[in-house]
Amino acid sequence: AxxxxxxxxxVSVSEGALVLLRCNYSSSVPPYLFWYVQYPNQGLQLLLKYxxxxxxxxGINGFEAEFKKSETSFHLTKPSAHMSDAAEYxxxxxxxxxxxxxxxxxxxxx
Amino acid sequence: xxxxxxxxxYLVKRTGEKxxxxxxxDMDHENMFWYRQDPGLGLxxxxxxxxxxxxxxxxxxxxxxxxxxxxERFSLILESASTNQTSMYLCASxxxxxxxxxxxxxxxxxxxxxx
Numbered sequence: 001a002x003x004x005x006x007x008x009x010x011v012s013v014s015e016g017a018l019v020l021l022r023c024n025y026s027s028s029v030p031p032y033l034f035w036y037v038q039y040p041n042q043g044l045q046l047l048l049k050y051x052x053x054x055x056x057x058x059g060i061n062g063f064e065a066e067f068k069k070s071e072t073s074f075h076l077t078k079p080s081a082h083m084s085d086a087a088e089y090x091x092x093x094x095x096x097x098x099x100x101x102x103x104x105x106x107x108x109x110x
Numbered sequence: 111x112x113x114x115x116x117x118x119x120y121l122v123k124r125t126g127e128k129x130x131x132x133x134x135x136d137m138d139h140e141n142m143f144w145y146r147q148d149p150g151l152g153l154x155x156x157x158x159x160x161x162x163x164x165x166x167x168x169x170x171x172x173x174x175x176x177x178x179x180x181x182e183r184f185s186l187i188l189e190s191a192s193t194n195q196t197s198m199y200l201c202a203s204x205x206x207x208x209x210x211x212x213x214x215x216x217x218x219x220x221x222x223x224x225x
Contacts, residue, residue, distance in 0.1 A: 032211040043216035051211045094212040102152035
């Protein structure tokens with residue numbers, strides 16, 4: 001069975017600092033991997049996805065993620081945090097339906 | 111753009127009431143899903159549907175039922191609401207047969223409070 005682990009339920013960074021949100025997955029088949037973002041009192045919005053091909057995936061709002069099969073990881077990064085990035089982030093792996101991690105809340109301090 | 115709409119953003123009900131949460135999508139997606147979201151627990155799948163009149167239990171179906179009479183509409187029903195069903199409810203849809211790698215599109219959510 002497929003599963004997702006997000007390390008760290010809360011991450012805090014200063015504005016302008018690097019953002020790194022960690023995601024590890026377990027899958028018996030080549031995975032499809034997703035990162036979603038949820039702003040307060042809103043639904044989830046797709047940030048980026050990995051399906052096949054290039055392992056470095058670029059998404060919206062300057063975020064990117066790298067699929068590393070050897071490490072079973074799909075960590076999300078952004079070189080320079082902005083106050084508007086404060087939100088909850090969910091990693092997910094696809095198995096006909098999506099299997100979500102428990103989420104990481106990102107706080108950005110001025 | 112895919113649009114998934116939910117009938118209410120905020121809902122307050124009393125214990126024992128029957129509650130209907132409605133979800134409509136406008137992109138002819140075959141699959142529809144209902145999740146609940148609670149702090150520290152992430153998203154948990156309640157029910158999903160692959161086609162009209164078809165439904166499958168998710169991870170936490172107890173206390174809930176669903177109805178899918180039309181392709182675009184998926185309803186979540188709380189037969190007798192209880193306080194432990196106070197939560198954020200999210201609806202999502204996706205293409206069938208693993209289309210678009212099972213990417214799901216979400217509605218804005220309904221925050222339900224049961225008193």
